[in-house]
Structure formats: C-alpha cells, structure tokens
Amino acid sequence: MDEKADLANIHQVVGVDMGINFVATSYDSNSDTTFFNGRPIKHKRAKYKQLRKELQQKQTPSARRKLKQIGQRENRWMQDVNHCISKALVKTYGQDTLFVVEDLTGVRAATEKVRVKGRYQMVSWSFYDLRQKIEYKALKAQAKVIAIDPTYTSQTCPKCEHTEKANRHKKTHTFCCKTCRYTSNDDRIGAMNLQRKGIEYLVEETART
Template identity: 35%
Template sequence: MKIVVQVKPMPEAVQAAALSATLHTVNEAARWVSRAAFERGVPREYALRKHTYLELKARGLGAQAAQHVIKKTRDAYTTLKANIRAGNLGKPGSKRRVKAESKPIVFRPDAAQPYDDRCLSWQYDAQSVSIRTTAGRIKSLRFACSADALKTLREFRRGESDLIERDGVFYLIAVCEIPEAEQFEPAGFVGVDLGIANIATTSTGYGAAGRGLNRHRKRQMDLRRKLQAKGTKSAKRRLKHRARKETRHAANVNHIVSKTIVTTAERTGRGIALEDLQGIRDRVRLRKGQRAQLHSWSFHQLGQFLEYKARRAGVPLVYVDPAYTSQQCSECGHLDRKNRVDQATFACRACGFLAHADDNASHSIAARGESVWIAGRESRVPATP
C-alpha cells in the first residue's frame, strides 16, 4: 500500500533561491511540452520525448529532469482523459468540458516536480537531503519532520519524491510502500452513517458531532467575507496567511474520526460498512443557504482515510447502497418516508421502534454490509446437474 510522507526542507537564502528557480524553470518547460503535445494530438510518451527532449536539454535541463518533465506532462493529459471519461467534467458539450478540451494544460510556476533517487538522495541519520537544481547540487539540505515520519521514511520509502513550493515554503513529499496487514474474517460489521450535522455515527455507539467543525467553517467564511470586503493590502495579506486553514482543520478532524472507527473495528474483530456517496452533490437539491454546507462537506476525504487505515490494519471495508437507510427501520425493516420524523428522530410506523435517526441508519448500513460481504463470497458457478 502506498502512502506519502511530507517533510519540510529548511534551506538557507541562497538554497531557497536555487530551489525556487528550479521549480520555475521545469514548470515553464512543462508548459512548453504541454503546448507541443496539444498541437500534436497528445502523442504517447515515447513519441513526445522524440519531439521535445533535445529542446529541453538546450534549455539547460539535465537528462533526468527533462525525462521527468515529459512524463509529468503526459501523466497530466492521461489524468484529464480519465476525468473526461468518468464524466467528472460534465457531459459532452458542457461549458466546463469544452474549456478543458480546447486548450493545453497549464502548470503553475510552483507546481510539484518529481525527483528520483539519482536526483535526490536521503540521509536519514543527518536528517538531510542532497538535491539537484539548475544551479547545481545542494548537499546537506536539512529537513524537519516528526519522529514517526522519519521512521516511516527510513523503513518504507520507495520510488520518487515531489518538491513543491506553497506560499513561499518548500515541502518534500515522499512515496512510501507500507505492507498491508492480512485481512481477517469479520464477526459482523460496524455501520458508519456519514452526515453534516453529525460527521459520522457508528452502530457501536460512537458519534462525531459536526457542530464544532460547522461552527469553525462559518467563522472562517465570515472572516473571509469581511477581509474581502475591506480590500486593503493588509486584508489581502491576512487572507493569504489564513488560506487553507479550514482545509487543514477539517483534515485533522477526519483523521481523528477515521482512526477511532478503524481502531474500534480492529479491536472488536469486525469490518466497516460505509455508504457509497459518489455523485451525491449532483443528486441532491438544496436551498441556497444550505449549498455552502453541502459543498464543504468532506465526506470523500473521510472515506479515503477510513479506507487506507482499514487496509493498513487488515480490517475489511465494504461500500453499500445508501438509498433509504434514513427511512428504513433497522429492527423490522419497514420502509416508510414518514418514519423519519425530523432530522434527529426516527420512529417506525410499523413496530414503534424509536431511535436517533443517524443511529438507526448506522445499524441499517451494518446489516447491508454483512449482506454485501456474504454476496461477495458466494459462489456464482451454476450447480452441476
């Protein structure tokens, strides 16, 4: 299983200038390669290399840097085609899709640049790296990270590392190959109901309230609105300083919630049943005042965190159909729209079962998880006559 570890280089002024110039140079070259690829109908990587490699060398890039620029550009077009094929950019003829298809991909001046072991080497004991730039190789560039991150790097780092610059600060993102634990046979499933009022509610009784996160988001939105209305240089500076603060806070909350759920499932020997909410933003129609909440809901990130933590711990995870889980009674199975009295209350019209709506939904999801797990293990071979 692949995960990434992010560390923070601490360059001196001259070294920082060399790193920044390198990123600007390679991304300017990537923009040129992208235009060449677009004009030639985006050929395969080998054909694109024949058209662009010599020019990149003439621009002063080393052999490995030139190869990585070409590969990065070709991978960007592969990702674009995959998104178009999956319908992530809208239907054929839509404004967003036409815009994406009608012009070359553009790389930001500080976009990530991949480095392999020939261009970047790690010295774990000294906690430093040696990295090649357009101004020559920088040796003994110190970096900062946690003790756990350093241990992961030392034991599991494999393949490429990416150098990025974000708001004037450099980061190295290294790929690590973590061995997956052997998946066990679950003795039942922990159903996880995802929501906005409550981030996650499980069938084991754990509930992560969304009140604090929603309050934090509203506070950030109000502050952004005030600073944008003010429009002064100091206000713009403050906006830039606070950029991505809400995103980091939401990611931290999702890490805590997902770790709690996976730890509980591992301790009790159960799997995790999760709702498949793909495309929910396109299906749901809300009032204007509720749209900001829906579109800032980071359920996909929480699902990703749950998935990789479950794989690392060997916990089985299945996705179930979320349709009508909030209207179906987890005790008798009766399905009725009127069962959902309000946002928080569930009262079954058939058996009289009364519970919190999210708690009832989590038990329904757990039951569906068991059905999905059993169905996936059943033989589909026709019986012999």
C-alpha cells in the first residue's frame, strides 16, 4: 500500500509518551489524555530485582536455575503488559490513525548516567518492545506509526513552544512553562509535543505530493 495514500486518509493523530511512572501516556486530536499507570509495574519489577539479588548471593546450581526461570517469567509478564497497552491504544483509535512514538533505541546509552538505584528500572524497561507491539497492531488495523527523536519533548511548552530545562520538575513530575506559565503533568506534555510533531509530519509529507 502506498505510504502517501495512507497519510491522505489519516483523520486522527495520537502522541504516545513512554515512561516509568506512566508506562504510556497518549494525547489525541480531541485533546483527550489517557494515562497507563506504571507504578504497580515498577514495584513488581523491584520485587523481581530483590529476589534475583538474593538468588545471586547463594551461587548454587538450584539458585542459578531459579534465576533463569525468574528472568523468563518477568520477561513474559512484561511482554503481556505491553501487549495489553498496545492493544488498548490501537483498539481505541483504530483505522487511519497516525501514532507518534518516541525513538528510544538509544535509551540504554542515555541512562548510563542514571544513579545506580534507579538504573535497573530505566535501562531494562521494555520501551522498544512496546513500540514494536504498537507498530504490529497498528499495521493490522490499517493505522500508521512513526518514531521521532524525543529530545526536548518534555521540556518544550506545547502552547508557546518555549523550551527550557527548568520548565520540567522531574521530582514532582510536573511541567510549568517559565514564559506562559502553562502547567501540566510532564508525561502529558511529552505526549502533546509528540502529537504536535505528528501533525507537522503530516503537513510536510502532504506538501511534497
């Protein structure tokens, strides 16, 4: 199917921000926001981490077997979580939707500077798996997915486009523009900016035809 023909049929643009406290946050053309809570998942993964640490300290053959089993169990569980989220997103918006996700292929390198305590959740989080599942389900539903560079998407005001690191307060997960004072959740801001970039992408691609 011709890509330009696909884009000509797009009637909905949805930005999808991926994170820790919210696994995914979507913002659509109707200005509606959906949050997929990540805190219970974060806590469960922390328990897996603690159990893995205890087994590693034992250094016995049975402990190593259990360690492998736990890793496989955690992986299956996380994939199921991503399956449910991607299914919900694609089912909600359906055909002729443009999903705009973050290109997080460099997330592992980017998180090497994260403090050791938080590194496990950051580095091992399956952003790429979630993106793949959204892409696969979107294709089946005759929707489209593009991945863009997420740089500054959580620091840029979606209202006046003022970009400043101080706009975002990571500890409180809030965003407050230093220029126009627009305030919201920082993950929602990321999704809003991704949605805006999706609209810009459509305009640019349409202009080329």
